[in-house]
Amino acid sequence: MPILQETLAGIYAPQRDEIRQMIKEHGDTVVSQVTVKQVYGGMRGVKGLVCDTSVVPPEKGLIIRGIELKELTDKLPEEIFYLLLAGTLPNPEELADLQAQFKKHMQVPAYVWDVLSAMPANSHPMAMFNTAILVMQKESVFARRYNEGMTKDQYWEATLEDALSIVAKLPTIAAWIYRKRFGKGDPIAVNPDLDWAENYVHMLGLGDPDGDFTKLMRLYLVLHSDHEGGNVSAFSAATVNSALSDLYYALSAGLNGLAGPLHGLANQECLKWVIEVNKKFGGSPSKEELEKFSWDTLNSGKVIPGYGHAVLRITDPRFDAFLAFGKQYCAGDPVFDTVAKVFDVVPGVLRQIQKIADPWPNVDAGSGALLYHYGMTEFDYYTVLFSVSRALGITSQAVVARAYGLPITRPKSVPTDWIKAQVNK
Ligand code: HAX
Numbered sequence: 383m384p385i386l387q388e389t390l391a392g393i394y395a396p397q398r399d400e401i402r403q404m405i406k407e408h409g410d411t412v413v414s415q416v417t418v419k420q421v422y423g424g425m426r427g428v429k430g431l432v433c434d435t436s437v438v439p440p441e442k443g444l445i446i447r448g449i450e451l452k453e454l455t456d457k458l459p460e461e462i463f464y465l466l467l468a469g470t471l472p473n474p475e476e477l478a479d480l481q482a483q484f485k486k487h488m489q490v491p492a493y494v495w496d497v498l499s500a501m502p503a504n505s506h507p508m509a510m511f512n513t514a515i516l517v518m519q520k521e522s523v524f525a526r527r528y529n530e531g532m533t534k535d536q537y538w539e540a541t542l543e544d545a546l547s548i549v550a551k552l553p554t555i556a557a558w559i560y561r562k563r564f565g566k567g568d569p570i571a572v573n574p575d576l577d578w579a580e581n582y583v584h585m586l587g588l589g590d591p592d593g594d595f596t597k598l599m600r601l602y603l604v605l606h607s608d609h610e611g612g613n614v615s616a617f618s619a620a621t622v623n624s625a626l627s628d629l630y631y632a633l634s635a636g637l638n639g640l641a642g643p644l645h646g647l648a649n650q651e652c653l654k655w656v657i658e659v660n661k662k663f664g665g666s667p668s669k670e671e672l673e674k675f676s677w678d679t680l681n682s683g684k685v686i687p688g689y690g691h692a693v694l695r696i697t698d699p700r701f702d703a704f705l706a707f708g709k710q711y712c713a714g715d716p717v718f719d720t721v722a723k724v725f726d727v728v729p730g731v732l733r734q735i736q737k738i739a740d741p742w743p744n745v746d747a748g749s750g751a752l753l754y755h756y757g758m759t760e761f762d763y764y765t766v767l768f769s770v771s772r773a774l775g776i777t778s779q780a781v782v783a784r785a786y787g788l789p790i791t792r793p794k795s796v797p798t799d800w801i802k803a804q805v806n807k
Contacts, residue, residue, distance in 0.1 A: 385479040394785035433611025435466045435778050443699035451699045459603035466778035487550035488572050507766045508641040512634045514555045519630035538785035544629040545777035552770045557585030564760050588757045595756040605700040606768050608775025614639035623780045624791040637769045646768045650761040652688035653750030656720050666719045676731045688747030690740050697742040704748035712755045721751040
């Protein structure tokens with residue numbers, strides 16, 4: 383048995399037993415209450431889900447399996463995937479085992495290219511990416527083994543097989559979409575000697591003479607990997623997977639949520655906004671010009687993309703990591719310079735609007751400018767990159783959920799008349 387599978391078998395069984403025992407002994411203990419505002423407010427703050435891969439304390443930001451993000455920025459995405467699944471970072475042998483498993487699964491079935499080629503040429507890259515994942519559903523080990531009658535305690539292993547197979551293929555699919563959708567030439571073949579992120583860079587074909595773009599991509603793929611369980615993409619994927627729809631269905635569903643402008647698409651919207659600023663002012667603007675432009679955006683009824691968060695109440699540590707990278711590698715780039723200026727100005731503007739709970743930048747405020755610097759100028763593509771990374775978290779969460787034996791998700795909805803009756807009691 384590969385090291386990863388053997389390690390996880392040793393970890394998950396006692397965790398599942400401990401949870402079962404806790405439910406048996408404390409199943410009726412109250413851990414959260416729900417207000418009318420929360421019922422109508424996207425369930426914000428309601429503690430009704432379990433996610434052990436990561437937590438996002440409002441005043442700290444992302445912590446993966448107990449390790450703060452700032453301690454993880456020099457890691458490989460494969461190491462983060464191992465951490466998400468197993469709860470510890472891999473040693474060199476464990477890492478090599480995982481990378482070898484990825485390499486076994488890298489080849490994408492040829493029918494995927496046929497399906498993508500048949501889509502309209504101006505399809506959104508996210509629609510193409512999520513279609514590619516969905517169309518591979520017939521490869522699902524989980525679906526096959528479920529039909530063969532596997533037992534419930536084997537669900538996580540089959541989910542893990544699907545996770546490894548899908549995650550290994552995502553850079554190839556994402557790079558193919560980049561090259562075909564944006565007229566960059568023929569797809570570039572996988573190089574099995576490269577690691578997961580290096581291979582992605584290689585297949586994008588943008589060139590990387592000094593290796594800095596690869597550094598950025600590794601960082602990008604680490605920073606976007608997971609953000610606890612209640613965000614739209616993670617929650618949607620987990621709900622679909624809880625019906626025992628396999629990971630091809632579930633990941634595709636979750637990433638369709640990531641394609642929304644209030645979620646993952648904000649990174650493309652954000653760079654658009656920054657470029658618009660530079661265009662209007664013929665380069666990086668003054669603080670006064672930027673302040674006025676921000677108010678104009680808000681007064682026209684639009685949001686300032688890349689700012690605000692449903693959970694965070696500080697500058698997102700993922701933004702901090704991108705800003706530090708930009709200062710080291712992209713100083714003097716007019717687009718990056720504007721991103722840094724926006725950070726100086728926009729929180730002060732948003733703080734003046736009482737209803738905004740978080741005036742600080744989120745992950746999407748800076749990432750696009752860095753990609754732009756390295757020649758990836760197609761905004762519509764950015765959420766695909768985010769998706770390649772977020773697949774690490776979504777698939778890990780599914781493996782853990784199946785290992786815990788969590789049931790189908792089914793909260794209770796109520797009609798407004800029922801709420802009115804409670805309020806008037
Ligand atoms: N610009 C303008 N208005 C904003 C705002 C911003 N950046 N952030 C919040 N608001 C507004 C909301 O639209 C809301 O207005 P209404 O009551 O009129 O609808 C009000 O302030 C209260 O919102 P909130 O409680 O502060 O924030 P929410 O939890 O409702 O929403 C969002 C969180 C991230 C969706 C929100 O801050 C937003 O729209 N930001 C801009 C888009 C963005 O950057 N999204 C990416 C978030 C990170 C992510 O998921 N990446 O994938």
